[in-house]
Amino acid sequence: MKKLTVFFLALTVCASLLVGCASSPTSSPSPTATVSSPSPTASSPSPTASSPSPTASPEAKMKVAFLYDTTVGDFGWYYGHEKARKLTQAALDFVETSYLENVTPGAQAERVMTELCNSGYSVIVAATSGYEADSLKVAEKFPNVKFINICGVTVTSNVETCYPLTTQIWYMLGQIAGKITKTNVIGMVGAVVFPVDLQIQNAWLLGAQSVNPAVTERIIYINTYYDPAAERDAALALIDAGADVIAQATNDPAHVQAAEEKGVYAMSQFEDMRQFGPNAYVSGDVFFWEKYYIPTLQAIHDGSWKARSFWPDIFSGVAGTAEFGPMVTDEMKALVAASKEKMKTDPEFFWKGPIKDVNGTVRVEAGKQLTQEQLLSMDWWVQGVVTSMKSNP
Amino acid sequence: MDLRTILWIIGMGITAGTPLLYAAIGEVLAERCGVLNLGLEGLMLMGAITGYMFASLTGDKWIGILAVIVISALLGAILALLMVTYRTNQVATGIAFTIFCTGLSALIGKPYIGVVATDTFKKIRMPFLDGVPMLKPIFEQDILVYIAVILCIAAWFFVYKTKAGLHLRAAGDNPATLDSLGVSVYKVRYIYTIVGSILAGIAGAYLSLAYSPSWIEGMAAGRGWLTIALVNFALWKPQNTITGAYLFGIFYALSYRLEAMGIAVPSYFLRMFPYVLPLVILILVSWRAKQKGSIAPKTLAVPYLRGSK
Amino acid sequence: MLRIEKRQTSQTSTSILVGIAAIILALAISTLVLSIMGYKPIEIFAKAFGQTYLTIPGILENLLMLIPLSLCALAVAVAAKAGLWNIGVEGQFFAGAAAATGVALAFPNLPAPILLILMFFAGAIVAGLLAYISVLPRIYLGISEILTTILMNSVVIYFIRYLVFDAWDDPATVAPQTAPFAEAARLPILIADSRVHIGFLVVIGVIILVHYFVNRTVYGYEMRAVGENIRGAKYAGINIRKYFFIAMFLSGAVAGVAGMMEVSGVVHRLQPTISADYGFSAFVIAWVARLGTGAILIVSYLFAGLLVAGFTMQMMGIPSMVISMLKGLILLLVLAGEILTVYKFTWTREQPQKSRLAADTSAAGSVLKDSCEIPQAAGEER
Structure with missing residues (x-):
C-alpha cells in the first residue's frame, strides 16, 4: 500500500515538476490564450445547445x-x-x-x-x-x-x-531564384501532391526558367505538412543533390535552418522566416489574413455579406512578398517589379502556353492559358521538374 | 550514384541512426535483465521535451541533458515500480505509459512550439579533413554521436566482461539462481530499467537538441517502436546495436536521397522503407538465429516473484 | 515485512472498484496538472462531461464514437484471448476501410444490400488477412507479433496516403480523399436527426457472436486454453498454430469491419484521417475492460464520451492532449491497481529466509525451445 502511495506521489511530482517549468517559458505565447474573448475563460457563457435565448443580451x-x-x-x-x-x-x-x-x-x-x-x-x-x-x-x-x-x-x-493567388508571388520569387542560383538547380521540400502546391511548384520553376532556361527543380515530398525532422532531412538531401535555393510547401522553418547551415539560399511560404537563417533567407510569401477576415466578418455583421469565391491577388493585401534579403540585386528587383506591373493587367500571364510537362507532352498550347478549373485539378509538373511522383499522362 | 553521394548517405545515416542507438543500448540492458520496456516511445518524447525545455530556459544544452537524465530516471523508476514490484503486465504497461507520455509531453511542450533554443548540439568542424572533403559528412558529427559509439563499446564490455554484467544476464536468464547467490533480482532489474529509460530519454533529447533543433508533438515518430525491433534483430547483444541503428539510418537517408534524384518510385513507398526494412532484416536474422537456437533472454517480460509457486 | 501472495480467485467486485478508482484518480491528477498550468479544469471538466454524458446530442455522439471504438477494442481482446498482442488494430482498421472503399468505388450501381454486404466482407477479409500475415513471423520464426503489427501500421498508413493522394484521388476536390460513395454504399441512419447509423446494431451483433464463439464453442475454449497456458495447451494436443491463425484473423476482421463502417456510415469516402487514434484507444479500452466482451461495450461508451468531451473542452480552452494523457493514466492506474485484485497483502514480522527463495521462474526459465513460446503471451500474467 505504501508503494502504491509512493507511485502516485512520484507520478504527481514528476508531472508537476515539468508542468511547473513549462508554465514559465521565456518567450512564448501564453498557454491560456485559447479563448481570447474579453471575458475571462472561467465565466465565459456556456456553449451548451440548450442555452435559452431570453438570457442572450441584445448586443x-x-x-x-x-x-x-x-x-x-x-x-x-x-x-x-x-x-x-x-x-x-x-x-x-x-x-x-x-x-x-x-x-x-x-x-x-x-x-x-x-x-x-x-x-x-x-x-x-x-x-x-x-x-x-x-x-x-x-x-x-x-x-x-x-x-x-x-x-x-x-x-x-x-x-x-x-483561395489566395500565391502563384503570382512564386513566379516572381522564381525569377529571383533563377538569377541567384549558381548550380542551376532549385529544390522544393514538398508536402503532398496537391493542386495548390503543384501550382506553386510549377509557377516557381516557370519564373526561374523565364530568366534562366537551364534551371531544373528537384522536389521531395515528405508526405505531411508538419514534420520538421523530415523537412530538414529532405532539405539536406536536396542540397546534396545540387540545389542551392531551397523552398518548402510544409508549415515550418526547418529548411531555412538547413540552408543556413550548408550556406545556400532559402525561400519560405506563409511566414517571414528570416530569424531562422539570416544569411540564407532570400524572400518568401507572407499572409495577412486579417485583411480578409475583418471586412468579411464586418459584412456578415452588417448583413451585406453574400457568399463568393474570393481569389485575393498580390494587390489585395492578403498575400504579399516578404522583404528581400541583402543578396537580391537591383537587377533582380527590377525583374520582379516588371512582372508585377504586368500582373496589373494580366494577373496570371505566366500560365500562357506553350507549357510542356515532365514527359514532354504539351499541356498548354501557344496562345492559350490554363483555366481556373485546370489549375484546380493540376496534377502534372512542368518540364524541368525532377520528382519521383508520376505525372498523369 | 558516385562515391561522394554514398559517403554523404552514410554520414547522414549515422546521424539518423544515433537516437536509435542510444535507445537500443538502453533497451538491450533492460531486456537482458528480463524487463521488456515498451515505454521507449513515451520516454523519448519526454526526453525530447525536457531537454528542449531546459536548454531553452537556461540557454545551456548540457543542463538540458542533465534534466533529461533526472526526469527519465524518475520515469524509469515509476516503470520499474510497476513492472518489477507490482508485476504488472509489461506490454500493457509500456503501451499505457507511451500513451500517457504522448499526451503529457504535448501538454507541457505546447508553449515551446516555435521557440528557438539558442544552444544546441552542432557538428564538430574537423579542419584536418580539409584535404579529403569527401569524408567530412561521415566524421563531422556532433559530440553526442561520438558518445553513443563509446557507450556502445562500453555496454559490450560491461555486459560480457564484468561481474555486474554477469548479474545482469543472470537476472534475465536465471533469476532464481541469482537470487540464491544473494543478489537481489529486483534491484538489478530496477537499475537497468532506469538506465534504459535514461538512455531512451537522451535519444529523445538528441532529436530535439541535435537532430532537428525544435520541439513538435510526437516528434519521436515511431522511433521507439523501431528500437524494439532493432534490439530483437541485434539478438540482444549490445555490440550489434550499432550496426542495426546505422543500417536503419542509412536506409532512411537513402530514401530521401533517391527521391532527390527523381527515382521512379512514388514517395509514399519510399517513406515505407524504414518500416519495411526492419521487418525484412528481422525475418532474415531470426531465420538464421532459429537454426542456431533461441538467444532471447529466457525470462523476458516475465515478472519475478520471490518465493512463489 | 510485506508479504505478497497470489489470490486463489480473482474478485470481480474489486476489479470494478479498481477501475472506478483509477478513473477518479486519473481525473484528479489531470486536474492538478492543469491547475498548475493555469487552467480552470474543474468547472470545464464538469461542463464538458455533463454535456457529453447527460444531454441527448452528447449521448448520440457517444454512441456514434462507440461503434469503431468497441469493435477495435474487441479486436484487441480476441487476439489477447489466444495470448497474442495485436497492436496493429489501427492498420487493420484502415485496411478494412480501404477495401470497403475499393468495392464501393468499383460497383456504385449495385443495389444497396448487396453492395453493403460485399463491402462488409471485403473489409473483414482484407483486414483479417493483414492480421494473419502479421502473425506468420511469430509462428514460424518466433518474432514477436508486437513488432510486426506495430510496423505494419505505418506501412498501411503510407499505402492509404498513396490511395487518397494518387490512385483513388477525387479530382473534384483539392482535399486528399476519394470521391464520395453512392447512396447505395452508405449505411442507413438508425436514429433520426443524428449520425448514429445501423452499424450500432452490427456492433451488438458482432459482440454477441464473438462472445458466443470465445466462450461457448470448442474452438473458443481451445483458443483460450492456448492463451492461458501455451505449454499446457501443447501437451493437451491443441494445434497452437491453428488457433493463432484463427484468433488473429478474427481480430483483424473485427477491426476491418470497424473501418468499413466508419467510411460507409460516417465519412462516406476514404480519408487519411478517419481514425482519431482508435488503435491505441482500443488497446486501453480492452485492457481496462479486462478483455471481457460485455465490459468492452460499457468501457467503450465511457471512453467515447471521454474523446467527445475532449473537443468540448477544447472549445473552453483546454488543450486536446489532455485526453491522451488521461487515457494512458487510467490504464496505468488500472494496471497498478491490479495488484489489489491479483495479490493478497499481509504484514509479517520475520525476515525472509533464504530457504523460501524457491523460484517461480523455474517454469518460465525451463524449456522454451518452441518458437511459439515467446514469453510475451498476453494471458501470461493473468
Whole structure:
C-alpha cells in the first residue's frame, strides 16, 4: 500500500515538476490564450445547445470559431491564421473568436462543426481544404451559420471560399531564384501532391526558367505538412543533390535552418522566416489574413455579406512578398517589379502556353492559358521538374 | 550514384541512426535483465521535451541533458515500480505509459512550439579533413554521436566482461539462481530499467537538441517502436546495436536521397522503407538465429516473484 | 515485512472498484496538472462531461464514437484471448476501410444490400488477412507479433496516403480523399436527426457472436486454453498454430469491419484521417475492460464520451492532449491497481529466509525451445 502511495506521489511530482517549468517559458505565447474573448475563460457563457435565448443580451457577440487541423505553433500556415484571428478579435468589438486545433478532417471535424453550430456560433472558419467536405455537409443542416472554407472550391448560399493567388508571388520569387542560383538547380521540400502546391511548384520553376532556361527543380515530398525532422532531412538531401535555393510547401522553418547551415539560399511560404537563417533567407510569401477576415466578418455583421469565391491577388493585401534579403540585386528587383506591373493587367500571364510537362507532352498550347478549373485539378509538373511522383499522362 | 553521394548517405545515416542507438543500448540492458520496456516511445518524447525545455530556459544544452537524465530516471523508476514490484503486465504497461507520455509531453511542450533554443548540439568542424572533403559528412558529427559509439563499446564490455554484467544476464536468464547467490533480482532489474529509460530519454533529447533543433508533438515518430525491433534483430547483444541503428539510418537517408534524384518510385513507398526494412532484416536474422537456437533472454517480460509457486 | 501472495480467485467486485478508482484518480491528477498550468479544469471538466454524458446530442455522439471504438477494442481482446498482442488494430482498421472503399468505388450501381454486404466482407477479409500475415513471423520464426503489427501500421498508413493522394484521388476536390460513395454504399441512419447509423446494431451483433464463439464453442475454449497456458495447451494436443491463425484473423476482421463502417456510415469516402487514434484507444479500452466482451461495450461508451468531451473542452480552452494523457493514466492506474485484485497483502514480522527463495521462474526459465513460446503471451500474467 505504501508503494502504491509512493507511485502516485512520484507520478504527481514528476508531472508537476515539468508542468511547473513549462508554465514559465521565456518567450512564448501564453498557454491560456485559447479563448481570447474579453471575458475571462472561467465565466465565459456556456456553449451548451440548450442555452435559452431570453438570457442572450441584445448586443450578444457574434461567435466565430477557427478550425485548424494541426497546431497553431507551427510557425507557418496556422500560425498565420492564428495571428490574424487575434488581430481580428482586437479590431472588431462585436465578435468573440475561439479556435480549435488538432481537429482531424472527417468524422471529428463534422462532430466539432455540428457542436459549434448547436452552441450558437454564427461563423465557422475552416482553415484548410481538408475540411471542405465536412463543412459543406454541416452547412446544409445549418443554413444560418456562415462557413468560410480556406482553399475550398464549392460556394453555396452560406459557404464562402478564399483561395489566395500565391502563384503570382512564386513566379516572381522564381525569377529571383533563377538569377541567384549558381548550380542551376532549385529544390522544393514538398508536402503532398496537391493542386495548390503543384501550382506553386510549377509557377516557381516557370519564373526561374523565364530568366534562366537551364534551371531544373528537384522536389521531395515528405508526405505531411508538419514534420520538421523530415523537412530538414529532405532539405539536406536536396542540397546534396545540387540545389542551392531551397523552398518548402510544409508549415515550418526547418529548411531555412538547413540552408543556413550548408550556406545556400532559402525561400519560405506563409511566414517571414528570416530569424531562422539570416544569411540564407532570400524572400518568401507572407499572409495577412486579417485583411480578409475583418471586412468579411464586418459584412456578415452588417448583413451585406453574400457568399463568393474570393481569389485575393498580390494587390489585395492578403498575400504579399516578404522583404528581400541583402543578396537580391537591383537587377533582380527590377525583374520582379516588371512582372508585377504586368500582373496589373494580366494577373496570371505566366500560365500562357506553350507549357510542356515532365514527359514532354504539351499541356498548354501557344496562345492559350490554363483555366481556373485546370489549375484546380493540376496534377502534372512542368518540364524541368525532377520528382519521383508520376505525372498523369 | 558516385562515391561522394554514398559517403554523404552514410554520414547522414549515422546521424539518423544515433537516437536509435542510444535507445537500443538502453533497451538491450533492460531486456537482458528480463524487463521488456515498451515505454521507449513515451520516454523519448519526454526526453525530447525536457531537454528542449531546459536548454531553452537556461540557454545551456548540457543542463538540458542533465534534466533529461533526472526526469527519465524518475520515469524509469515509476516503470520499474510497476513492472518489477507490482508485476504488472509489461506490454500493457509500456503501451499505457507511451500513451500517457504522448499526451503529457504535448501538454507541457505546447508553449515551446516555435521557440528557438539558442544552444544546441552542432557538428564538430574537423579542419584536418580539409584535404579529403569527401569524408567530412561521415566524421563531422556532433559530440553526442561520438558518445553513443563509446557507450556502445562500453555496454559490450560491461555486459560480457564484468561481474555486474554477469548479474545482469543472470537476472534475465536465471533469476532464481541469482537470487540464491544473494543478489537481489529486483534491484538489478530496477537499475537497468532506469538506465534504459535514461538512455531512451537522451535519444529523445538528441532529436530535439541535435537532430532537428525544435520541439513538435510526437516528434519521436515511431522511433521507439523501431528500437524494439532493432534490439530483437541485434539478438540482444549490445555490440550489434550499432550496426542495426546505422543500417536503419542509412536506409532512411537513402530514401530521401533517391527521391532527390527523381527515382521512379512514388514517395509514399519510399517513406515505407524504414518500416519495411526492419521487418525484412528481422525475418532474415531470426531465420538464421532459429537454426542456431533461441538467444532471447529466457525470462523476458516475465515478472519475478520471490518465493512463489 | 510485506508479504505478497497470489489470490486463489480473482474478485470481480474489486476489479470494478479498481477501475472506478483509477478513473477518479486519473481525473484528479489531470486536474492538478492543469491547475498548475493555469487552467480552470474543474468547472470545464464538469461542463464538458455533463454535456457529453447527460444531454441527448452528447449521448448520440457517444454512441456514434462507440461503434469503431468497441469493435477495435474487441479486436484487441480476441487476439489477447489466444495470448497474442495485436497492436496493429489501427492498420487493420484502415485496411478494412480501404477495401470497403475499393468495392464501393468499383460497383456504385449495385443495389444497396448487396453492395453493403460485399463491402462488409471485403473489409473483414482484407483486414483479417493483414492480421494473419502479421502473425506468420511469430509462428514460424518466433518474432514477436508486437513488432510486426506495430510496423505494419505505418506501412498501411503510407499505402492509404498513396490511395487518397494518387490512385483513388477525387479530382473534384483539392482535399486528399476519394470521391464520395453512392447512396447505395452508405449505411442507413438508425436514429433520426443524428449520425448514429445501423452499424450500432452490427456492433451488438458482432459482440454477441464473438462472445458466443470465445466462450461457448470448442474452438473458443481451445483458443483460450492456448492463451492461458501455451505449454499446457501443447501437451493437451491443441494445434497452437491453428488457433493463432484463427484468433488473429478474427481480430483483424473485427477491426476491418470497424473501418468499413466508419467510411460507409460516417465519412462516406476514404480519408487519411478517419481514425482519431482508435488503435491505441482500443488497446486501453480492452485492457481496462479486462478483455471481457460485455465490459468492452460499457468501457467503450465511457471512453467515447471521454474523446467527445475532449473537443468540448477544447472549445473552453483546454488543450486536446489532455485526453491522451488521461487515457494512458487510467490504464496505468488500472494496471497498478491490479495488484489489489491479483495479490493478497499481509504484514509479517520475520525476515525472509533464504530457504523460501524457491523460484517461480523455474517454469518460465525451463524449456522454451518452441518458437511459439515467446514469453510475451498476453494471458501470461493473468
